[in-house]
Amino acid sequence: MPKEKPHLNVVFIGHVDHGKSTTIGRLLYETGAIDERTIEKLKEEARAKGKETFEFAFVMDKLKEERERGLTIDVAHRRFDTQKYMITIIDAPGHRDFVKNMITGASQADAAVLVVSAPEGVMEQTKEHAYLARILGINQIIVTINKMDATHPEYSKERFEQVKEEVVKLLKMVGYKPEQIKAIIPTSAYKGDNVAKKSNNMPWYDGPTLLEAFDLLEIPPKPTDKPLRIPIQDVYSIQGVGTVPVGRVETGVLKVGDKVVFMPPGVSGEVKSIEMHHEPIEVAEPGDNIGFNVRGVSKKDLRRGDVAGHVDNPPTVAKEFVAQIVVINHPTAIGVGYTPVIHAHTAQVACRFEELMEKKDPRTGQTVEKNPSFLKTGDIAVVKLVPTKPLVIEKVQEFPPLGRFAIRDMGRTIGAGIVLDVVPKQ
16 A cells, blocks of 8 residues: 555635635546546536536535435545645535534644635625634635636736735735745636646746645644543444544544543543554544543443543533634624534533623724623624533633634524633532
8 A cells, every 4th residue: 555645634715606616626627536427427417507617516516416315426536636645625615514614524624725706806705714714723725816717808917916915915814924825826717727737828827726736735733742632523332342432633642551531521441442444553643533442431421522631631621711703694793691502623512601801803903892792793802601511622722623613503603713711610
């Protein structure tokens, strides 16, 4: 077996009609992750539905449909290779799925591709997605300024420069440093310009194609030196083996023989064995999805949302916590006493807004109001939250994956946040 290339998860973000799906479809097609036959079939379907130019977008929708119906094309087709990396695409169709995928999905995105339409420029959702990416800790971003074939005149360098300036201003405003913006590329995903192949239509551009830009990304360091944290996704009781919690190691290292404690329940035991992809392993590191057999713990003691750590450094159960949040979408206003569900790692717990501490200026991060009486869509604020049942949550500074959360209510994502401080339950 040749050694696999290093692996990165990349999320595609941007306003709904700016060409994310078409860009993804084009990339998968040009890198051979989808074959000619599939594309031809989709072209015919698209034509029959009067959606000529949508065959690539169609690819993504089709994959989704076929997946839902359990047909042949599976998620693996959303992987493709660059010279340096194996890339898995996290497609972020709408807000809702996007936030959920990014916060509670097993794959934390390592980087984002922000797709902005050249004719339209920066739109509302472009801003929201840029904020989210930042608050959720995505530290590297590639921008494609798409639909360059639809500018007036077409492939207009001048229009590219205008939109590029808008985008850079936005990314700076939400807190990206220049070196975190890896490339800004003029593309036409529909025509194939600068996605996987250099475009002849834009001789004025001498930077990388989108495919080449992926190789400018860096693999984030593995937090092996931090204390162990494994949010539990499922718990199995296996005949002849015992209790087997399953989860992804977010920080630290787990070894066979370690003594672990699960919080909030506070039960502990000894790790008898660890397996990954049905193979026994001796040591598990951050990013590994594992099942581990623990002696001394029964299935009824554990549930999804609990977090395992070493007994000498147990995960923190919060009495209350202070967080910086962004209100993405609330129909009215949020006041003290509001109790939505907080989705953090694998846990979902209703938390009460105990105090609205301050409101910040999104552009500068400066405090604009102490103790505001309410928060509305678009606000960035520091708030104090009190969980209604025991919840493990950590400071984002110390344990990034356990310090980010989504705020959900009425079946939608209301906001997202990061934990600044935790008062532990005694």
